[in-house]
Amino acid sequence: MKITSNSIDIEVEDSGPGAVGEERPVVLLIMGLGMQLVAWPAAFVQALIDAGYRVIRHDNRDVGLSHRFEALGKPRLLLQGLRYKLGLKPQAPYSVADMAADSLGVLDALGIEKAHVLGVSMGGMIAQRIALAAPERVLSLSSVMSTSGAKGLAQAHPKVMRVLLSRPKGRDPQTVLKHYVRLFKAIGSPGFPTPEHEMRERILLGVERGYYPVGTLRQMLAIMADITRPAQLRRITAPTLVLHGKADPLLPFVHGEDTAKRVQGARLVGIEGMGHDLPPGVVTHLLAALLPHLKAAQAQAQFSTPVSDQNPLS
Template identity: 40%
Template sequence: MESNGIEKATVGDIELAYETFGDPADTPLLLVSGLGSQMISYAEELCAGLAARGLFAIRFDNRDVGLSTHLHSAGIPRLGDVRRGDRSSVHYELADMAADAAGLIEALGLDSAHLVGVSMGGMIAQRVAITYPERVRSLTSIMSTTGDRSVGGASEAAQGVLYAPPAQDREGAIQRQLETSRVIGSPGFPLDEEAVRARAGLAYDRGHDPAGVARQMAAIVTSPDRTADLGRVAVPTLVIHGSDDALVNVSGGRATAAAVPGAELVVIDGMGHDLPRPLWPEITDRITALISRVEGRV
């Protein structure tokens, strides 16, 4: 099922680029991307597969990446100072990004949607469910965590690639993504280097902005622990995490599932901090099964 084309929606002072797959009359599913990741982190084939299951799949660029608004005037946050508690260089938090996502649902003329978030996208989706419960039908949090600093920590090697200096050109960005994927990808599945190269090159062409990624990182670092608030989430929730996630340890997924009443936890052996193609059928099945239960299809 082909894309319906890239469009833009204005949410407050932010313009969000988005792309949809499927029939707008079908059940809406909003896909929220992770740190520095553009909407293309949800592969077209994956989105088309979700649409073929009767879902109106929506992927979008968060603020500061891709074709959405980049807050260049905000400058580059001083991440060292931020970690030491000085927030004077921080322009926004995850709550603001959650407001973007909730606003996009409204801008599309939808009363609510099912939410899927990967990594930082899971954090944003959690905050949407907490703050805008009327906009959320179900929550799927993938390879994410609660904001409790005692869980979900990155390995030393993962921290090394996360905080490496930004690439200076297109080929450098492609090589950087390959290096990152080799460290944080799924050890139980072969790395599709061709797909990684293609996606990294496209991401560079769509909007290479290391300062924007740093602003997103600052939003993660400064946002509060969501554990207590997650206890008030009432929508059906699925938590998926890889057993071999080097960037967000599986303890983050376990803590998320423990925090949300009635949440289902699925830990996938051999999965790291990515969505390898061989896992798309299982992940699609689990997401659609949750949605079907909520929508009363089963």
């Protein structure tokens, strides 16, 4: 369904509040760079529902069926990347904080006061921004295969970056599919390989639903420009779980370690053999850590009231 959030249209999937008189605690799931809400594994979503949660997913701006900022044009990544390397702030058409405001607007539109917030990769960065912007609305934070964004951390293997920054040679579904199969094989979990037919099926679903590569470039630039977040993470007050693959070739494990060090009281869980994807074996490990985290945070919520960040979105 479409809702209006932060003055733009956002596509949302909501598992619903449950039976009449039942108020299920909400888990807000936020996807990563260029990824759509359908990228969340069905088994992961269902496990949360079975555990008693109301699960809300949405397409971030500029991806899938949500608002596309076509008037902003194609960003000049090379130029802005050079600015970043020179110590200057890249000029982005919008910010990670804007995407956090979109997510909070989803909760507003659905009449939800508080939620457990979980994001993967770029979604983890957005989730961190939500926890900074509106701590009183975040029951817990879960940052999965994400990063603080701090400079100096180990970078992706050059082979992975070449694939990530490359583009399909055409726009027909099969050519695009071939490109993304190559990408997901490059960043996937060596300890939990996904059968290629399953990978192709999942990727094709997203390609046919809402392929929009220029939006991904604008999202990428927003990530590059989010340079103040590392120093601000110490202000996060929500109970925080950091989940990260020890075999992540895109954001090496040190990114998870750094995030956990910067958030006071955060718990870090490293998963052997996990890369930068969500195959069934990884989902099992994630849930084993996540479900107790959510339960403990839910119990803790009645005893704590976060204090708002005075400058949360800068």
